[in-house]
Amino acid sequence: MLSVLIWLPILGAAIIGFLPGIFSAKQVRTGALAITGAVLAWTIFLMTQFDPSNSGLQLQEYLPWIETLGLNYQLGVDGLSLVLLALNSLLTWIAVFSSKVEIERPRLFYALILLISGGVAGAFLAQNLLLFFLFYELELVPFYLLISIWGGSKRGYAATKFLIYTATSGALILAGFLGLILLTGASSFAYESLAGQALPLGLQVILLGVLLVGFGIKIPLVPLHTWLPDTYVEASTPVAILLGGVLAKLGTYGIFRFGLGLFPDAWRVLAPWLAIWAAVSVLYGAIAAIAQKDIKRMVAYSSIGHMGYVLLGGAAATELSLVGAVSQMVAHGLILAILFNLVGIIEAKVGTRELDVLNGLMNPIRGLPTISSLLVVGAMASAGIPGMAGFIAEFLVFQGSFVAFPLQTLLCVAGTGLTAVYFVILLNRTCFGKLDNAIAYFPKVEFSEKLPAFILVALIFFLGVQPTWLVRWSEPTTNAMVAAVPAGSVLGRVGGDRPIATPPELIPMATIPTLEP
Amino acid sequence: MTTTLETPKTKLPPSTHEFADIIHRLEAGGAMLPDSPENLMQIIGIYKAYAVPMDFYWRDLLYIAERVFLEPLPFFKYFLPKEYLDLHNHYAGDDADLRIWRGEATAHPELLEFMEKGEVQRKLPKLLHHLWHDRVNMEFAEECMRVMLWHRNMYVPVNRFDPYLDSEEYIANADRAIKAYFKHNPLMMGMYKLFPEMFIEQVRQMSYYSNLGLFWEIMAPVFFEMSDLYDEGKLTSVPEAMDFLVNGIFAIAGRPIYHHVYIRGECYEIIPKSKGFTWLYEAALPYVEAVFYRTSPFRGTKSYNAQAKQVPDDQKDFHYGILYADVFPVGTAGIPPTLLMQDMLHFLPPYLMDYYKQHCRGEDDMLIQLGISFQRSMYCVTSAVIQALRTALLYPLDDPNPKHLQANRAFFESQLDRFKRPEARLRNIQTPDYR
Numbered sequence: 001m002l003s004v005l006i007w008l009p010i011l012g013a014a015i016i017g018f019l020p021g022i023f024s025a026k027q028v029r030t031g032a033l034a035i036t037g038a039v040l041a042w043t044i045f046l047m048t049q050f051d052p053s054n055s056g057l058q059l060q061e062y063l064p065w066i067e068t069l070g071l072n073y074q075l076g077v078d079g080l081s082l083v084l085l086a087l088n089s090l091l092t093w094i095a096v097f098s099s100k101v102e103i104e105r106p107r108l109f110y111a112l113i114l115l116i117s118g119g120v121a122g123a124f125l126a127q128n129l130l131l132f133f134l135f136y137e138l139e140l141v142p143f144y145l146l147i148s149i150w151g152g153s154k155r156g157y158a159a160t161k162f163l164i165y166t167a168t169s170g171a172l173i174l175a176g177f178l179g180l181i182l183l184t185g186a187s188s189f190a191y192e193s194l195a196g197q198a199l200p201l202g203l204q205v206i207l208l209g210v211l212l213v214g215f216g217i218k219i220p221l222v223p224l225h226t227w228l229p230d231t232y233v234e235a236s237t238p239v240a241i242l243l244g245g246v247l248a249k250l251g252t253y254g255i256f257r258f259g260l261g262l263f264p265d266a267w268r269v270l271a272p273w274l275a276i277w278a279a280v281s282v283l284y285g286a287i288a289a290i291a292q293k294d295i296k297r298m299v300a301y302s303s304i305g306h307m308g309y310v311l312l313g314g315a316a317a318t319e320l321s322l323v324g325a326v327s328q329m330v331a332h333g334l335i336l337a338i339l340f341n342l343v344g345i346i347e348a349k350v351g352t353r354e355l356d357v358l359n360g361l362m363n364p365i366r367g368l369p370t371i372s373s374l375l376v377v378g379a380m381a382s383a384g385i386p387g388m389a390g391f392i393a394e395f396l397v398f399q400g401s402f403v404a405f406p407l408q409t410l411l412c413v414a415g416t417g418l419t420a421v422y423f424v425i426l427l428n429r430t431c432f433g434k435l436d437n438a439i440a441y442f443p444k445v446e447f448s449e450k451l452p453a454f455i456l457v458a459l460i461f462f463l464g465v466q467p468t469w470l471v472r473w474s475e476p477t478t479n480a481m482v483a484a485v486p487a488g489s490v491l492g493r494v495g496g497d498r499p500i501a502t503p504p505e506l507i508p509m510a511t512i513p514t515l516e517p
Numbered sequence: 518m519t520t521t522l523e524t525p526k527t528k529l530p531p532s533t534h535e536f537a538d539i540i541h542r543l544e545a546g547g548a549m550l551p552d553s554p555e556n557l558m559q560i561i562g563i564y565k566a567y568a569v570p571m572d573f574y575w576r577d578l579l580y581i582a583e584r585v586f587l588e589p590l591p592f593f594k595y596f597l598p599k600e601y602l603d604l605h606n607h608y609a610g611d612d613a614d615l616r617i618w619r620g621e622a623t624a625h626p627e628l629l630e631f632m633e634k635g636e637v638q639r640k641l642p643k644l645l646h647h648l649w650h651d652r653v654n655m656e657f658a659e660e661c662m663r664v665m666l667w668h669r670n671m672y673v674p675v676n677r678f679d680p681y682l683d684s685e686e687y688i689a690n691a692d693r694a695i696k697a698y699f700k701h702n703p704l705m706m707g708m709y710k711l712f713p714e715m716f717i718e719q720v721r722q723m724s725y726y727s728n729l730g731l732f733w734e735i736m737a738p739v740f741f742e743m744s745d746l747y748d749e750g751k752l753t754s755v756p757e758a759m760d761f762l763v764n765g766i767f768a769i770a771g772r773p774i775y776h777h778v779y780i781r782g783e784c785y786e787i788i789p790k791s792k793g794f795t796w797l798y799e800a801a802l803p804y805v806e807a808v809f810y811r812t813s814p815f816r817g818t819k820s821y822n823a824q825a826k827q828v829p830d831d832q833k834d835f836h837y838g839i840l841y842a843d844v845f846p847v848g849t850a851g852i853p854p855t856l857l858m859q860d861m862l863h864f865l866p867p868y869l870m871d872y873y874k875q876h877c878r879g880e881d882d883m884l885i886q887l888g889i890s891f892q893r894s895m896y897c898v899t900s901a902v903i904q905a906l907r908t909a910l911l912y913p914l915d916d917p918n919p920k921h922l923q924a925n926r927a928f929f930e931s932q933l934d935r936f937k938r939p940e941a942r943l944r945n946i947q948t949p950d951y952r
Contacts, residue, residue: 434843437844
């Protein structure tokens with residue numbers, strides 16, 4: 001059942017890629033929409049088959065492959081990967097829907113998007129480290145091509161930078177995995193066989209450090225982020241949606257699955273530093289976003305900041321913070337997708353992304369009033385306004401992390417305030433003010449162009465008022481991950497030699513007593 | 518579509534003015550608006566769409582000035598009685614003083630149809646149409662009246678209307694009317710005793726209701742006739758349209774401007790016809806100056822900070838009128854153009870409707886497109902006023918005396934100096950791309 005999520009899009013990519021040239025771009029797009037729609041439908045079906053109360057792997061598939069290398073086709077889904085699979089399927093469909101109807105070289109474009117979808121799904125499903133690595137690397141070349149062919153004016157530079165960074169990321173991750181195998185003497189890359197390894201703490205810290213840098217590039221975390229602004233900005237809207245909404249989640253997923261999951265003892269040692277790293281990323285992302293003059297670049301920097309919350313929640317590794325971190329991955333994916341979608345529409349209609357040029361788009365007749373309104377909603381969701389998914393996720397992260405890292409959490413809360421600052425700047429200059437009569441001849445935004453944003457807004461609100469639907473899938477899994485971390489592991493402060501001031505009896509407050517439906 | 522700039526037929530060297538091309542065009546008998554079939558279609562179509570609500574405006578303005586008068590709670594002042602719908606326009610119909618329009622003297626059929634069913638196309642109680650704002654927007658007309666009142670004392674001493682409003686004679690006439698109107702209302706009479714100047718000022722406002730109503734009573738048939746002539750193929754260029762306006766201005770320049778009030782069947786002449794106030798000097802010129810050029814910073818969605826000098830100290834420096842206005846409904850200025858645009862939208866001729874559908878966002882931004890056509894058409898009207906003033910005060914365009922031609926040029930240049938301001942739309946209307 002799980003294989004469908006991988007092989008249906010890859011098969012679709014092959015079919016679309018080898019279609020004869022008689023099909024128009026619109027027909028190819030329709031075909032891609034049908035395939036991604038089928039994948040999304042299948043994901044929803046899988047969610048109905050998934051038992052949320054079970055924290056272990058479900059719907060597992062196993063096929064021996066190259067056993068001498070310890071590489072087997074081993075798939076499984078748990079609460080952590082399920083929500084990210086759903087996000088991947090949804091955002092791939094949204095990305096295809098957000099692409100231009102008359103895009104150039106449509107067969108290659110949609111084939112690459114489908115290939116990425118299959119690769120990302122494989123990475124989320126793989127229960128074998130080498131298999132994960134193969135899928136992880138599978139999306140590298142398609143993304144490179146998507147950026148370098150359909151990107152903006154500096155696409156060549158951005159694509160090469162992306163390639164170098166992510167190739168380095170892959171090399172570090174492979175090094176970490178190989179190191180783990182060599183040091184433990186394991187005969188297989190199977191996740192379950194490596195989960196109980198008992199390496200010395202020092203080696204664990206080194207291996208975890210390698211993986212953190214490898215996945216940190218993908219997320220990305222400051223100072224490994226410099227590829228992101230160029231890549232996000234130069235990528236076309238659908239590619240930016242996939243980069244920010246899905247690819248970045250591979251990084252956080254990798255950190256949780258292979259960092260926290262395989263090296264819980266080392267995690268205990270590094271957690272305070274990870275929390276500091278998260279706070280630095282949050283503040284840097286927010287402050288850098290404030291300084292931007294390009295709205296797409298502003299959204300790109302906001303992504304750096306918001307991914308920092310995920311790391312904070314993971315570092316704290318309390319039940320509440322971890323479920324918050326997973327929720328933040330989903331919320332961030334949805335919010336970033338809507339923001340990139342809307343920024344893409346603004347750029348396509350107005351012809352610029354410059355803050356100093358944009359003005360008055362809320363004008364009801366000649367502006368882009370619906371798009372502006374949706375942008376306000378997206379900005380509010382990103383700033384963590386209650387009633388929307390972003391608030392729930394950030395609130396869970398902050399409440400769950402405060403008991404472990406109060407200072408770092410407070411710094412991240414300040415980052416949320418800064419999010420409001422740069423989005424107010426963005427909205428004030430872009431949507432409000434006076435529309436310039438001389439340039440306001442923008443084409444009309446068709447309903448079909450608005451549809452992805454409507455769907456995303458509906459989801460953001462729904463998950464904001466019904467957070468149970470956001471956390472119910474992942475909560476047992478994340479609870480199990482927290483349970484695997486040695487007791488009191490994250491309750492030390494930086495330096496780790498002093499006990500936490502928080503009385504132990506207060507810790508249960510950080511759990512979620514009423515999240516079961 | 519191309520715009521042809523006429524070669525000056527004068528013996529003068531070319532003008533060095535910023536708008537030299539336009540000045541040469543005016544000297545050649547043209548208008549500020551370039552002559553093109555597209556421009557002609559837009560301005561004539563808009564004249565037609567403007568004239569139908571204007572037919573309501575002038576009737577209701579007179580109704581308010583003559584009948585509603587100082588009603589303290591004039592809730593029903595926009596509910597025009599049949600008597601005023603049937604009122605004969607003095608410049609249309611068989612019994613006209615001067616028949617400008619060949620159509621009927623009573624309210625226009627399209628207006629009557631709209632008043633009955635409104636935009637919703639359903640016959641509902643008049644109150645519901647009113648509350649739903651499915652009606653002619655008299656607020657626009659009242660705003661025009663108010664800016665004329667507010668920018669009083671223009672064209673003094675040529676304009677004798679305003680000084681008269683401060684005269685003893687006028688105050689005595691107003692006093693008689695006020696006392697008669699509130700004869701059975703001791704409360705209001707008491708208020709009048711306490712605040713006489715406030716009541717007199719209200720009567721002055723009523724006089725401006727009458728002034729504007731009498732002005733538009735002429736403009737409506739003028740625009741209807743131009744529309745008919747265009748439909749018949751007898752108006753073929755922008756200069757011809759402007760000439761029609763110039764000729765009309767002179768033909769009706771002497772029409773008396775007065776203010777009569779009818780109280781319990783008796784007529785009170787607050788401004789008698791015998792005072793000799795005329796349409797051109799006491800209504801048309803002040804109207805153009807107040808409404809086309811000046812108006813006031815519209816208290817709409819844009820805030821002006823007077824302390825930050827965003828509003829000029831001197832009223833004569835105000836430039837918020839339609840010749841300068843940004844017709845966008847958000848962040849705009851001047852008279853509330855959206856209300857007028859909304860009114861005109863209901864009466865657009867089919868050819869203009871089709872034209873707008875082909876451009877920009879079609880039906881979605883028709884309000885803006887027609888607002889900009891309205892701006893073009895008002896530049897044509899202003900051109901007619903400038904040419905009429907030149908005719909009245911200066912020399913013919915084909916005068917053989919170069920000094921006279923130089924005087925004409927100086928006049929044109931001084932008029933166009935007012936459009937050097939960056940917000941003036943004169944530059945924009947020179948191209949068809951401004952929509």
